[in-house]
Amino acid sequence: MFYEMLHALEETLFMVLTAGILTLLIGIPFGIYLYLLSFDQKLWHKTIYRMLFTVTNLASTLPYFVLVILLIPLLRILFGTEASVSSAILTLALATIFPFSAEIQRALNALPIGYNDLARSLGFSRVRWVMKVSLKEVMPVILPRYAQQLNQLMGYSVIAGVFGAGGLGGLLIAKGYQNFEISYVVATVLLVFLLTQVIRLSVQYFTHDQSH
Numbered sequence: 001m002f003y004e005m006l007h008a009l010e011e012t013l014f015m016v017l018t019a020g021i022l023t024l025l026i027g028i029p030f031g032i033y034l035y036l037l038s039f040d041q042k043l044w045h046k047t048i049y050r051m052l053f054t055v056t057n058l059a060s061t062l063p064y065f066v067l068v069i070l071l072i073p074l075l076r077i078l079f080g081t082e083a084s085v086s087s088a089i090l091t092l093a094l095a096t097i098f099p100f101s102a103e104i105q106r107a108l109n110a111l112p113i114g115y116n117d118l119a120r121s122l123g124f125s126r127v128r129w130v131m132k133v134s135l136k137e138v139m140p141v142i143l144p145r146y147a148q149q150l151n152q153l154m155g156y157s158v159i160a161g162v163f164g165a166g167g168l169g170g171l172l173i174a175k176g177y178q179n180f181e182i183s184y185v186v187a188t189v190l191l192v193f194l195l196t197q198v199i200r201l202s203v204q205y206f207t208h209d210q211s212h
Helices: 002-037 043-061 064-079 085-109 114-121 126-163 167-177 182-210
Strands: none
Touching: 002 043, 002 085, 002 126, 002 167, 002 182, 043 085, 064 085, 064 126, 085 126, 126 167, 126 182, 167 182
16 A cells, blocks of 8 residues: 555656646746736737637636546547546646636736836836846745645646546545545545645745745
8 A cells, every 4th residue: 555655646746746837837928928918009919818818717717627528639639548647737737827827917917007117217128027026026926826726736636536647536536436445545635635735834935935
């Protein structure tokens, strides 16, 4: 049981951390792009913004289980199956990139209007001002939101086990639920709980550090 739990833990950490990194690498630039695009008055850019904003809102509210079902044809084309760690990483990342991007845009929109006036008076372009100043200002707000996304990824990884993706969710289904072994249920639930607490406390620490 110990080695099965260890292997499942490694798979879960790999899925969650990889999807979490993709959420950062794609979510932050996409959120900034939405924010900057919202100020563009060109008709074509306004149309693109409305389309991307609608897609982001729809994707942010889509339940993970439904998202996986919708992506099954694509997952089979890309990976040959929807029941793998690689396919799970893609679905996990897509489940959190859009909500996190929306959080980035909201955080930037919440900054005082005077920030934009100050940027213009100093001769900064809007893009440069966002990258140099605004993003740092909203970081204490973004980090807790990112922690929420990581915790959601942990929960989604358990759901991914239903589709055979492995990890703690897969072990919970295969051993705990299907074989009625309560020890696996207790062990996997405790591990998921401990991991979410580690994520929460770690982000709290970095958020406190950012505010000083």
